[in-house]
Amino acid sequence: MNIDKKRANGRYYTCGNPFQLEPFQRWAKESDLEQQIVLEPFAGAKNIPQLIDATQLECQDWKFYDIEPGAKGIVQRDTLADFPKGFNVCITNPPWLARNSATRRGLPYPESTNYDDLYKYALEQCLINCLWVAAIIPEAFIRSGLFQKRLCDFISLVPQKQQSTNLENKKRETSSMFEDTEHPVGLALFAPSYTSDVRIWRNNKLLGKLSELRQHLPLPSSNRSIVFNDPKGNLGLFAIDNTVTASIRFCPPAELGEYQVKTQCRSITKIGVPWNVDIDILNTRLTTIRENTYDVFLTAFKGLRRDGCYRRRLDWALARSIIDVENLQLTMRLE
Ligand SMILES: C[S@@+](CC[C@H](N)C(=O)[O-])C[C@H]1O[C@@H](n2cnc3c(N)ncnc32)[C@H](O)[C@@H]1O
Structure with a gap:
């Protein structure tokens, strides 16, 4: 697929598996995933359910939507304009597209939002409509200050080098999250109610609570003589x-x-x-x-x-x- 076409729909499919990580496993238990019909509103080629399967987690069923379905069993719908209702749990990797990149490349960008990136608009729709949301989004999200009231965990997903002797595996030594971009990514986990703080992880390593990490920053300076x-x-x-x-x-x-x-x-x-x-x-x-x-x-x-x-x-x-x-x-x- 041509790269601008991929960009237009923010279409980079998930390949690495962040769902095996401890914080996601805990989130799955808390959201009672086993009993849920899970929504994937930007389903692409249905990679996410396969990744969840691979971690031995189960849910009752899935419901898939995409503006341009990449596999069978996906309902064709513009979910940004008409978001599916009635789901408790949503697991997704929404479309990412920076507004300035869309403008530069002459790609369409919804007029109904002021956000500077499509993933923020998509995430907002997920949070308005679903109680539990897990979303693979840019790592930069954690610095945006957005949607933090219900954010319980944020995992910076750093590709891990796997030790291998076999040549085929060696080619895949660094398991990247996407097939064709090495954009720094994170997995954001949201709960139904307000959370008092956000646990920050690097893969399975707990780095600390967001408020504690912030305490190590110097006070902001407005000294314009610098x-x-x-x-x-x-x-x-x-x-x-x-x-x-x-x-x-x-x-x-x-x-x-x-x-x-x-x-x-x-x-x-x-x-x-x-x-x-x-x-x-x-x-x-x-x-x-x-x-x-x-x-x-x-x-x-x-x-x-x-x-x-x-x-x-x-x-x-x-x-x-x-x-x-x-x-x-x-x-x-x-x-
Ligand atoms: C980043 S891809 C991720 C696909 C899949 N979630 C995965 O993880 O592999 C984003 C997907 O969002 C879809 N998409 C973009 N805009 C959309 C819209 N307005 N409504 C529904 N799907 C949309 C794209 O077609 C693409 O398949």
Whole structure:
């Protein structure tokens, strides 16, 4: 299938199996999956029920819908416009399509929503209509702050390297979630009622509660005297990990040599800071934040680093709050 056609319907089918993970297994018990008729409103080629079967979980039955069914037994319907009613449980991987990507490529995007990505609109429909929702969505969702009242668990799905000697298996060593995109993905699990906090997982490893992880972030800074993309800046920043390890770091601007600062650039920059910066202290703060928050608040990139983690980017807002000397003084007073 042509890539723009896939994009138009957000059509990347699920292949990896996140349903074997402990948090999903618990969610399945709590939602009484065995007794439920489960809704898959964006069914594609019916991959999700096969994955659930493979984990030995059972449900009473499934009901499938898709605007463009990819297998038999799927009702053809635009479920975004006319969402199926009467289901307690929904398990899906909805269509993903960023509004700006749709505009750039001339693809249709529903006018009935202000969300910047189709998956948010699709997820909202699932949550309005169903009590229990499990959805495979972009990993970035956890930083969006959306729909958190009923979110009980969020799992960052990191492809695992499987040890194998057999050549055929070696080709599949890293079990990616999708056939044709390595977009960082997560599995969001929602309950019928308000949850007091969200458990954050990396596969089967519990990283902590969202509110606890947030406590390791510096206070937000609105200090506009710290100027990003300043060609004469006194601080350099490599804001994106390399493909090997967690390599984001502050550096002396001289290390960037003749590098020409570009206003749109989000990977390497020079920063104007109106005081003498201690680069070692900034890098120590950055490392501590990364270790304590497991990078949950840094944007992940396509493709894994050699150490098995997603490459991450430090955005300007968090960089500013790390640099801000007032924050630094406050943190020191608290320590
Ligand atoms: C990301 S794919 C996932 C398919 C399947 N859930 C899976 O995990 O393999 C999203 C699916 O949503 C379907 N879709 C997109 N827009 C839709 C709409 N408005 N109504 C119903 N299905 C839609 C696409 O045709 C595609 O099959």
